[in-house]
Amino acid sequence: MISAFNTVGRLVSGFGSLENLGAEIRRLKGTKALVISDPGIKATGLLDPLIRVLDRTKLSYSLFAEVEPDPQIEVALASHAAAQAFGPDLIIGLGGGSSMDIAKVTSVMLTNPGPIDKYFGMELVPEPGLPLILIPTTAGTGSEMTSICVLSDTRNQVKKGIVSEHMFARVALLDPQLTVSLPPRATATTGMDALVHAMESYTGVRATVLTDTLNLQAIRMIAANLRRAYANGDNREARENMLFASCLAGMAFSNTQNGLDHALALAIGGKFHLPHGLLTAFILPWVMEFNLQAVPHKFIQIAQAFGERTDGVPEVEAARLSVKAIKSLLNDLDIFYKLGEYDVPRQEIPALAKAAIGAARLIMNNPRKVTEREIIQLLEANY
Numbered sequence: 149m150i151s152a153f154n155t156v157g158r159l160v161s162g163f164g165s166l167e168n169l170g171a172e173i174r175r176l177k178g179t180k181a182l183v184i185s186d187p188g189i190k191a192t193g194l195l196d197p198l199i200r201v202l203d204r205t206k207l208s209y210s211l212f213a214e215v216e217p218d219p220q221i222e223v224a225l226a227s228h229a230a231a232q233a234f235g236p237d238l239i240i241g242l243g244g245g246s247s248m249d250i251a252k253v254t255s256v257m258l259t260n261p262g263p264i265d266k267y268f269g270m271e272l273v274p275e276p277g278l279p280l281i282l283i284p285t286t287a288g289t290g291s292e293m294t295s296i297c298v299l300s301d302t303r304n305q306v307k308k309g310i311v312s313e314h315m316f317a318r319v320a321l322l323d324p325q326l327t328v329s330l331p332p333r334a335t336a337t338t339g340m341d342a343l344v345h346a347m348e349s350y351t352g353v354r355a356t357v358l359t360d361t362l363n364l365q366a367i368r369m370i371a372a373n374l375r376r377a378y379a380n381g382d383n384r385e386a387r388e389n390m391l392f393a394s395c396l397a398g399m400a401f402s403n404t405q406n407g408l409d410h411a412l413a414l415a416i417g418g419k420f421h422l423p424h425g426l427l428t429a430f431i432l433p434w435v436m437e438f439n440l441q442a443v444p445h446k447f448i449q450i451a452q453a454f455g456e457r458t459d460g461v462p463e464v465e466a467a468r469l470s471v472k473a474i475k476s477l478l479n480d481l482d483i484f485y486k487l488g489e490y491d492v493p494r495q496e497i498p499a500l501a502k503a504a505i506g507a508a509r510l511i512m513n514n515p516r517k518v519t520e521r522e523i524i525q526l527l528e529a530n531y
């Protein structure tokens with residue numbers, strides 16, 4: 149298989165690394181920055197240190213803090229309009245996946261004529277965007293490391309992706325201090341999203357030696373740190389390790405895409421607005437059970453990363469220990485893994501299966517070939 153590997157050009161990391169933002173902007177010869185974020189980030193005061201740093205740099209900047217969770221296409225258009233009015237030469241995205249995704253798409257919309265519809269899909273954006281600096285405030289989406297932007301098409305009740313190498317950040321800035329105040333529930337769900345990225349990328353058909361290396365390390369770090377970060381958000385070491393793990397997984401899955409778990413998460417999330425990390429988390433054990441016989445050796449590695457003893461256990465049984473480990477993790481994080489718990493009506497299952505199978509970018513990377521009928525069975529079995 150011929151494969152290519154792309155990633156972000158520069159990573160700046162460590163507690164307090166936000167202080168380096170001014171120097172990074174100057175490196176990129178930025179003079180006028182548009183900061184893209186969301187009202188939640190603004191309300192919790194996480195924008196304040198960024199504003200302080202920008203004020204010190206004496207650069208001109210403007211703020212668009214109106215990104216909502218599961219951003220709709222209209223949010224991207226509003227952000228683009230704000231950018232056009234201000235005329236920046238650099239874009240900064242600060243927040244979770246939603247804010248960073250909107251920052252990415254805004255940077256390319258400024259240099260590529262609309263309508264935005266023609267860019268949904270793989271590598272359909274012709275021109276590079278404005279220089280982009282991404283700063284995550286959750287350890288989960290890995291969006292700072294990917295070339296993917298996911299938007300909600302509310303008219304058709306689906307989530308759609310734009311994938312373009314022109315949406316890679318010029319700099320990803322990882323300051324774990326920004327993740328310390330994240331509440332336990334969001335720590336758990338975003339951390340699980342990072343784990344699902346690593347697992348879907350690791351077990352997927354597009355996996356390479358490079359992505360395996362990143363993903364296995366990410367899985368090990370999450371296995372060792374997610375419970376700690378959930379139990380005590382002030383654990384700086386756990387926070388830092390989770391942020392790095394999320395980054396490693398993002399670096400990998402940007403090159404492989406995800407799999408059936410994300411196809412289902414986007415299908416369910418398009419209709420029922422549950423947090424993305426929660427969706428990917430509760431779907432995970434079902435998809436693992438379905439997929440494990442396609443690549444049992446990889447699921448054995450996952451089981452071992454979670455401390456399961458696989459010596460002397462027959463192959464498929466050893467692989468199945470990974471599902472046991474994930475269910476134990478979900479129990480500890482207080483995440484239920486039955487679809488019926490989440491107010492999704494049973495009669496919606498066929499429509500959800502249809503939407504999931506339509507996400508070709510994701511389904512094509514799934515290690516086990518899957519049909520619409522099998523997805524229906526999977527959802528029924530785990531309702």
Ligand SMILES: [Fe+2]
Pocket residue numbers: 289341345410424428
């Ligand atoms: Fe995800």
